Amino acid sequence: xxxxxxxxxxxxxxxxxxxxxxxxxxxxxxxxxxxxxxxxxxxxxxxxxxxxxxxxxxxxxxxxxxxxxxxxxxxxxxxxxxxxxxxxxxxxxxxxxxxxxxxxxxxxxxxxxxxxxxxxxxxxxxxxxxxxxxxxxxxxxxxxxxxxxxxxxxxxxxxxxxxxxxxxxxxxxxxxxxxxxxxxxxxxxxxxxxxxxxxxxxxxxxxxxxxxxxxxxxxxxxxxxxxxxxxxxxxxxxxxxxxxxxxxxxxxxxxxxxxxxxxxxxxxxxxxxxxxxxxxxxxxxxxxxxxxxxxxxxxxxxxxxxxxxxxxxxxxxxxxxxxxxxxxxxxxxxxxxxxxxxxxxxxxxxxx
Amino acid sequence: xxxxxxxxxxxxxxxxxxxxxxxxxxxxxxxxxxxxxxxxxxxxxxxxxxxxxxxxxxxxxxxxxxxxxxxxxxxxxxxxxxxxxxxxxxxxxxxxxxxxxxxxxxxxxxxxxxxxxxxxxxxxxxxxxxxxxxxxxxxxxxxxxxxxxxxxxxxxxxxxxxxxxxxxxxxxxxxxxxxxxxxxxxxxxxxxxxxxxxxxxxxxxxxxxxxxxxxxxxxxxxxxxxxxxxxxxxxxxxxxxxxxxxxxxxxxxxxxxxxxxxxxxxxxxxxxxxxxxxxxxxxxxxxxxxxxxxxxxxxxxxxxxxxxxxxxxxxxxxxxxxxxxxxxxxxxxxxxxxxxxxxxxxxxxxxx
Ligand SMILES: CC(C)[C@H](C(=O)O)[C@@H](O)C(=O)O
Ligand SMILES: CC(C)[C@H](C(=O)O)[C@@H](O)C(=O)O
Numbered sequence: 094x095x096x097x098x099x100x101x102x103x104x105x106x107x108x109x110x111x112x113x114x115x116x117x118x119x120x121x122x123x124x125x126x127x128x129x130x131x132x133x134x135x136x137x138x139x140x141x142x143x144x145x146x147x148x149x150x151x152x153x154x155x156x157x158x159x160x161x162x163x164x165x166x167x168x169x170x171x172x173x174x175x176x177x178x179x180x181x182x183x184x185x186x187x188x189x190x191x192x193x194x195x196x197x198x199x200x201x202x203x204x205x206x207x208x209x210x211x212x213x214x215x216x217x218x219x220x221x222x223x224x225x226x227x228x229x230x231x232x233x234x235x236x237x238x239x240x241x242x243x244x245x246x247x248x249x250x251x252x253x254x255x256x257x258x259x260x261x262x263x264x265x266x267x268x269x270x271x272x273x274x275x276x277x278x279x280x281x282x283x284x285x286x287x288x289x290x291x292x293x294x295x296x297x298x299x300x301x302x303x304x305x306x307x308x309x310x311x312x313x314x315x316x317x318x319x320x321x322x323x324x325x326x327x328x329x330x331x332x333x334x335x336x337x338x339x340x341x342x343x344x345x346x347x348x349x350x351x352x353x354x355x356x357x358x359x360x361x362x363x364x365x366x367x368x369x370x371x372x373x374x375x376x377x378x379x380x381x382x383x384x385x386x387x388x389x390x391x392x393x394x395x396x397x398x399x400x401x402x403x404x405x406x407x408x409x410x411x412x413x414x415x416x417x418x419x420x421x422x423x424x425x426x427x428x429x430x431x432x433x434x435x436x437x438x439x440x441x442x443x444x445x
Numbered sequence: 446x447x448x449x450x451x452x453x454x455x456x457x458x459x460x461x462x463x464x465x466x467x468x469x470x471x472x473x474x475x476x477x478x479x480x481x482x483x484x485x486x487x488x489x490x491x492x493x494x495x496x497x498x499x500x501x502x503x504x505x506x507x508x509x510x511x512x513x514x515x516x517x518x519x520x521x522x523x524x525x526x527x528x529x530x531x532x533x534x535x536x537x538x539x540x541x542x543x544x545x546x547x548x549x550x551x552x553x554x555x556x557x558x559x560x561x562x563x564x565x566x567x568x569x570x571x572x573x574x575x576x577x578x579x580x581x582x583x584x585x586x587x588x589x590x591x592x593x594x595x596x597x598x599x600x601x602x603x604x605x606x607x608x609x610x611x612x613x614x615x616x617x618x619x620x621x622x623x624x625x626x627x628x629x630x631x632x633x634x635x636x637x638x639x640x641x642x643x644x645x646x647x648x649x650x651x652x653x654x655x656x657x658x659x660x661x662x663x664x665x666x667x668x669x670x671x672x673x674x675x676x677x678x679x680x681x682x683x684x685x686x687x688x689x690x691x692x693x694x695x696x697x698x699x700x701x702x703x704x705x706x707x708x709x710x711x712x713x714x715x716x717x718x719x720x721x722x723x724x725x726x727x728x729x730x731x732x733x734x735x736x737x738x739x740x741x742x743x744x745x746x747x748x749x750x751x752x753x754x755x756x757x758x759x760x761x762x763x764x765x766x767x768x769x770x771x772x773x774x775x776x777x778x779x780x781x782x783x784x785x786x787x788x789x790x791x792x793x794x795x796x797x
Contacts, residue, residue, distance in 0.1 A: 173634060174633075174634045174637075177634055178634070178635075182635075205560070206559055206560060206672050206673065207558055207559065207560065208557070208558060208559065208560055227600065227632075227635070227636060228635055230637070232600075232636075232637075232638035232639065233638055234638060234642075238645075239604070240604055240605065240608075241603075241604065241605070242603065242604035242642060243601065243602070243603050243604075244601075244602045244603075244604075244638045244639045244641065244642035245599055245600065245601050245602075245638060245639065246599070246600040246636045246637075246638045246639035246640070247597055247598070247599050247600070248579065248584075248597065248598040248599070248600065249595065249596075249597050250595070250596045250597075251593075251594065251595050251596075252591070252592055252593065252594035252595075252596075253592065253593070280579075280686070280689070281526075282525060282526040282529055282530070283530075283534070283579070283580055283689075284579060284584075284598045285526075285582070285584075285598075286584035286585055286586060286596045286597060286598045287584065287596045287597065287598035288598070289596065290586075290594060290596035293590075312689070312690055313689045313690050313692075313693035314693060316668065316690055316691075316693050316694040316697065317693050317694065317696065317697040317701070317702075320558050320672070320694070320697045320698075321558065321697060321701065334632070335690075337632070337635075337664075337665045338664055338665050338668055338687075338690060339668075340665075341665035341666060341668050341669050342668040342669065342672070342694070344669065345668065345669040345672045345673060346672075349669070349673065350669075
């Protein structure tokens, strides 16, 4: 029995996770999958009601789950950052989800923003370190609010933290890679402390994976390369901050947030899966949000939980719906959120 | 009389600055421009001969110049980083060149890597802070080379350093902007120290420029927006590290390094102008490198020195050469490096 904690969150988060839930409910019982699905009300409503963001007792309860399925957090009535930091970043750090897994996959040539680059060119995975670096929250002010103010933000890396994510990248490449190849993205020519550690860790680990090719790009150069020759990438591993940046660029190469999925993974603890898009308050509650990324997040979660076959089926159903234009208007179709979810279930039923 | 220090540097740096020199020599005496051009041999040759990268006496001498015109540094025989840090970064810091000016301008629709985005869409300027942030060189190791190693790199911002570059951005927008509008790019939702200072500085300065519109993007979101809607940008101001990343992405939107120019500016000291491309040792000495970025760097330098009219003429000549395909093969023509330089001078002669 696998226990899944569902956090719909804010705005369209609720509508799109409802479609993911339909998919999970349909697959429940198939291929030996046994799911229990429990909803957790976190987000703007709870915060506005009683000031709670993510109470300790909820965190404790979440520890008993196998995975978290998250919609989106963020609401114009709540100060920017409160929910993102208090829920999303908090969960990443609390469960030490040290891998952020971000596939960059173009599903349809039409969606590519690039001339001459299609589905065969845009298909790689970014493995972002997810618990340290510039996200450590370490820093401070000197003489705050004076003309002499100094503000310091520390990029903190540990050998242990860097080693484990690089190892994950190599293992991932062996399992799912194309060539397989792992590309390190850093700024080691300038960040002579933090990224010197990355360089050494990468070299030491690379030699233990002789079957995996390696490559290296500086972060500035990689943004150019992602636009010019995305086809050269297989698995990219990078630090928290650079990963944040290049995965969003990657999402745009896929055609935008509509199909971008994020896994926050700790193989030994509770992992969390989410569509990359936000809560989009402007279209919330109108049954017109695109649920495909949320559905793909279910696919990624099932793979992570050991149900690769079911995960693949979910991904194939999404591809099929896109091919048939049985999707929301932003993806070129004219279905509602609900109808897309229902259609995916129909496709899954056909593909037994 | 304006004194220009010319540092051709390594690889194609020499060939391309030679074309820039032709342009300057032709313009010398026009519109009251009086230039003295002196060459400085810095780069791999000097380093390999006597271990010197940028001796103190050369720095002192450079203080007496109005501007530096740099080709490119970097050579496979020299350990990576030595020349980049010892010359390029050293000059930026020594002369406190706190503005990195990077226009992103598409000259020809064909060069755009983006579907449906042409010369009217890709035309904005990035103002990158160039002397602090993650480039401060502050940091260290704890327990280096052990499994318990911690590596720290500090992003250090000062109110003074941030204020002056933001002010420069607003002044630049007033002078050259389209709308005018200044967009702040940061990661203030996570970098709650360093980029909190940026937020406050930006707000305080913005109110003093009521005629300039303002906008804000997080760095991850801006990479998406640059690909999806580059037309919304006018002037973007950002920190050193993010500027490094988004300006290279910007260069790719222009069609790559072939036309990307960089100004390292301190209005009260010695500024430095360079093509963004590297030394390209693989094609060095073959008279086939594209000199247009080096020539555009001359244009930017002339504008900075107060000869806007001459700077515009250089830019227009480059546009004309592109239109007529009188360019190197990488730009779609079949001229040599030399021939392009000569052709630009011919165009300048016609346009009197
Ligand atoms: C919401 C924000 C804090 C988060 C991040 O910066 O990591 C987001 O951009 C992401 O990539 O998941
Ligand atoms: C060569 C390198 C140190 C430099 C930088 O990182 O600033 C370069 O990428 C640039 O943008 O001018």
